[in-house]
Amino acid sequence: MSERKYEPANIEKKWQQHWENTGLHTTVESSDRPNYYCLEMFPYPSGRLHMGHVRNYSIGDLVARFKRMQGYNVLHPMGWDAFGMPAENAAIKNKSHPASWTYDNIAFMRNQQKEFGLTYDWNREITTCSPDYYKWTQWLFLLFYERGLAYKKKGAVNWCPECSTVLANEQVEEGKCWRCGTEVVKKDLEQWYLRITDYAERLLTDLDKLSEWPERVKTMQRNWIGKSTGTEVIFGIDGHEGSLKVFTTRPDTLYGVTYLVLAPEHPEIARITADSPKRDEIRQFIEEVRKKSEIERTAADAEKIGLFTGEYAIHPKTGDRVPIWIANYVLPDYGTGAVMGVPAHDERDFEFAKKYDLPIKVVIQPADEQLEVPLKAAYTGEGVLVDSAQFNGLQNLDAIEKISADLEQERKGERTVSYRLRDWLISRQRYWGCPIPIVYCEQCGTVPVPKDQLPVLLPEKVEFEAVGKSPLATNESFVNTTCPSCGGEAVRETDTMDTFIDSSWYYIRYASAKLETAPFDTETVNRWLPVDKYIGGIEHAVLHLLYSRFFTKVLHDAGLVNFEEPFESLFTLGMVTKDGAKMSKSKGNVVSPEDIVSKYGADTARTYVLFAAPPDRDLEWSDQGVEGAYRFLGRVWRLAEAHSEMFANRPAANHSQGAAKKLWQQTHFAIKKVTEDYGDRFQFNTAISAIMELVNSIYAYPEDADAGTKLDAIETVLLLLSPIAPHITEELWQILGNQESIHLQKWPTFDPAALVQDEIEYVVQVNGKVRDRIIVSKDATRDEIKVLALAQEKVKELVEGNDIKKFIVVPGKLVNIVVA
Known part of the structure; x- marks a missing residue:
């Protein structure tokens, strides 16, 4: 039988399509398994994923796959933080509509995510610029308004005298208007705020409850609250x-x-x-x-x-x-x-x-x-x-x-x-955002739009270059409306909401993403939330996380959820850098994920970004490192493929002695190490190292040693590697004769007996300096250890002719011989 070659391009497309067709990643709402909610921060659809995204999503995907194999019913969704100024700027520049630009980017990026084999339940996908989402964003704004937490007051804004318009902070470049270069001034305008200061003390004191958050993030929030x-x-x-x-x-x-x-x-x-x-x-x-x-x-x-x-x-x-x-x-x-x-x-x-x-x-x-x-x-x-x-x-x-x-x-x-914390200014004088559901009537004053009239839809036609007006204010059919209270003439609020509003509750919507009668189903949300593991960049340590905590507390006080903190455990990952700097187009140091997938496959990219550095530290990109990850997967492929026929008539393992016993022990050490690194320690680089060491041990295993033990070890390698490299392990699992997906298998458990060592290595010191090492039986007596230690040539040279003042044995670790 000819040896099959490892061809990522073929097997990855094959399995991605199979997983989608069989609904492998679809979350089952009713299950006798315990629920586990794994979530990565959703992206802004800028058009292309970068390697920082790949690292973030690879970590989340590993956790989701690992928890499923451990017996959990996993919720692992994805969506799009789709409102925002970049889409509006692109529309102005390209004479297009922000919606077209945004949805085109979403389609491209969704396809990229699928090419990486990510386990998202796409049935729960949300897009914040879609009316079926921002309808409920408006509903929540009205909830805040009803509770006295949304109000309008005069506040300072950036004003361009030439354009006669308000500018967001991001539109002010070195004190000047980004469009015309005129010097920007401050101007007081009526704007909408959320009363986050009412929650300042709770936001501060409840940080002490977040035992699974990085201390660095909690310190940043404490300082921000001030x-x-x-x-x-x-x-x-x-x-x-x-x-x-x-x-x-x-x-x-x-x-x-x-x-x-x-x-x-x-x-x-x-x-x-x-x-x-x-x-x-x-x-x-x-x-x-x-x-x-x-x-x-x-x-x-x-x-x-x-x-x-x-x-x-x-x-x-x-x-x-x-x-x-x-x-x-x-x-x-x-x-x-x-x-x-x-x-x-x-x-x-x-x-x-x-x-x-x-x-x-x-x-x-x-x-x-x-x-x-x-x-x-x-x-x-x-x-x-x-x-x-x-x-x-x-x-x-x-x-x-x-x-x-x-x-x-x-x-x-x-x-x-x-x-130090101030109330949250949410008014934005731009088009591509969630409309604020308020109208103004000469008779009734400020009137909230009734909830049964939501959503207040964004009009399709606006003038982005209209001087002196918010883009929404250029559409008269949007601006002019009827007062919900008295039926008279009224005008709509033409500000839109800060996009941080959209991301302050999206993680709740995922639990009942298609619900049409409410922003979420309370019973369902209380089953899934708070999020068990939330993964994202340190740059969101303050605003996004603080606002999300604020939203959750308000929803709790309104009786809509039974938890006060949204994220049980938070993990913040380091950046991906190249040539010592964060990847960016302006620096010319961007590595394209598509190029890596095309040349080496998604599994190689995933393995590399998880192996190259501890996940909480910056990762300096290395082309040689990518090659190394590809070669490692090639070794796994050849190892499993070469032994595929043996699995058809798999002999029982006998690991009672010799090389078989040693490989059995190494296999179970790897299971223990990888399980702890995936779960408790979040150290994926050392987990991959343990798998690599096991692969090396299998290659070095004598041909005449017990075959069953070797096959057990090969199977274990595939199971341990499957959350990191899902495509190659799925293909090899099938090649070894298995019908059910490897990702539906039970996570391996280690045998404590395999971790009990028969022999122990002792460091031998003379007057506190290491001179040699000895290996003795775990049951060796102190006298037996002493005889063996004194028999070592390097020790003899220093001890002979001198009085031994002390002979110290630290059980299981070292011997120290003190001589005059």
């Missing part, structure tokens, strides 16, 4: 009614305040400077600062720029007049948008005070020395209060509580908690 416990101090305004509330975490430094700083956006600035001769200068300064992003304004190395308003605040304890400044580094939504300037005890304030020649007043002295005045740097350590009235002599940490209590008693302050 909880600060402090005191709001009330300063009067000299010559004006009202007051300024200033949030501080350091009330112990209150007597060291020499100025206040307001965010340029602070609402009190316009009022208190209305009659000021500096008002034009102030207005111009504010406009300049607001052109900068928050990141630019608050970066550690950013220059601190300020302007004195000419107005003064009144210190609540001393009555002193304190100058009021405006500065770029203070943001409107952190705390109260106003901060105390205490330059003697804050590095940023010290830098600002030195730059503008402001007073620096020491109010904390270290216990063991006196600070040298003038200060060369801010003193931020602990100490005792000085020049602080009745609080002099207190330790500063004790003074925090006492000064706060004193302010509360005098009604000049209040202890409070502040968060």
Whole structure:
């Protein structure tokens, strides 16, 4: 019989078609098996998969296949995060429609995913730009609105004076409009928000429940939420009614305040400077600062720029007049948008005070020395209060509580908690997004669209280049409507929703993806969720994951789900790089998945991306590494194919002694190692190494040794490798005479008896330095170990003629001989 060659192109298409025809990957809703939900973050349909996608999906596919073989009923779906600005930009550039561009890309990328043999249940596919999905996105928006969590307020947006239109942050390039190059300004417009700050504390504290999330991700979310416990101090305004509330975490430094700083956006600035001769200068300064992003304004190395308003605040304890400044580094939504300037005890304030020649007043002295005045740097350590009235002599940490209590008693302050997290701005002034289901009526005001009238459909015809209008606002039949409340004339909201809304609940929709009467079936969702394993990039650690957690908590509070966290276990993978940089077209270092599949096959690509590096670390692409993965699969093919006829008359295994016993032990060690690496450790590279070692052992197995043991080992290789390389293992499984799919087999279990070693290797040290190794029976006595160790030539040379002071045996590990 001639040897069959390994030809990936033929076998991979064959099995992909077979799996699809037989519904191998279709999830059974009702099953006596325990449910397991495996999910990779769904992609934006940009047109082509890249190797980062391949790595992500290969990991998820491995987990899904492994869990099925372990006896779980697995849900493993896929869909498309299909709304967004790139489609709109492409439409403008190519004179096409965003829907056409998007659906063409989806078709191409879906085909790519199928070429990799991914086990998705395509019956559950979702597309966020499809009306049967965004109808329910609108339904959920109305749920938030009903619960007081969606509201409209005036907020700052990027505005292009030339185009007379709002720009998303991504459309601002170096402070200028991406279309016309005009300098962008900030403008206040009415926009929609979700009240995520109502959930700030729960989002923070519930991170402690996520024991299977990377600590790095939880730290990033904690920092983003940014909880600060402090005191709001009330300063009067000299010559004006009202007051300024200033949030501080350091009330112990209150007597060291020499100025206040307001965010340029602070609402009190316009009022208190209305009659000021500096008002034009102030207005111009504010406009300049607001052109900068928050990141630019608050970066550690950013220059601190300020302007004195000419107005003064009144210190609540001393009555002193304190100058009021405006500065770029203070943001409107952190705390109260106003901060105390205490330059003697804050590095940023010290830098600002030195730059503008402001007073620096020491109010904390270290216990063991006196600070040298003038200060060369801010003193931020602990100490005792000085020049602080009745609080002099207190330790500063004790003074925090006492000064706060004193302010509360005098009604000049209040202890409070502040968060860096701000309410989620969801309005987007673009076409390709989910319409916000709100209408405006002169009689009734803001009116939600009734749920039985959803979806509010995107019109097909809009003008993308219309100056001064949102694209949706160009379609009069969309804009002009009837008020659902009074039946009179009304207009629709023309903003669309942030696409993070779409991805904040998609994982729930998969559980009942085709349901037409509700966004999801609660009973079904509660059976499948939370997601058991969620896999994706670290770049989504904050926004997507935070928003998804927020959505889940709202749905829980509304009684729609019985869980509060969406993802039980989270795995964040590293990037795929080439020549030391992330793959990108601009760098010219992109490796095409299609080219790899065409030349080597999908199984080779999958094996390589899972073997080349631990999955949580970056993978540096190597063409030689791909060749190596291909050669390994070729060795597996030849090994199984060469022994195929033996499987027809398979002899019983006898592994009681000799080479057979050793191979039996190696086989079960590999089962244990691979099972733990796939399941608990998520270390696929070391799992593949264990399979490679077993393959090497089978090749080295003596021809005259027990054949049954060898065939058992070959079968084990195919079973262990099947979640990684599903096509080649399916083909070889059939060649070996099996009728049922390898992916429906029970996952192999190891025999604990096989892991019990008859012999143990001991390291032999002399005075703590390794000199040799010995192999002894696991039952050897201390005296037997001593005799064998002293008999080694390298040990003899060092021991003979010297007194042995100690002979130490660490059972199962080492011997240490201590000589004079």
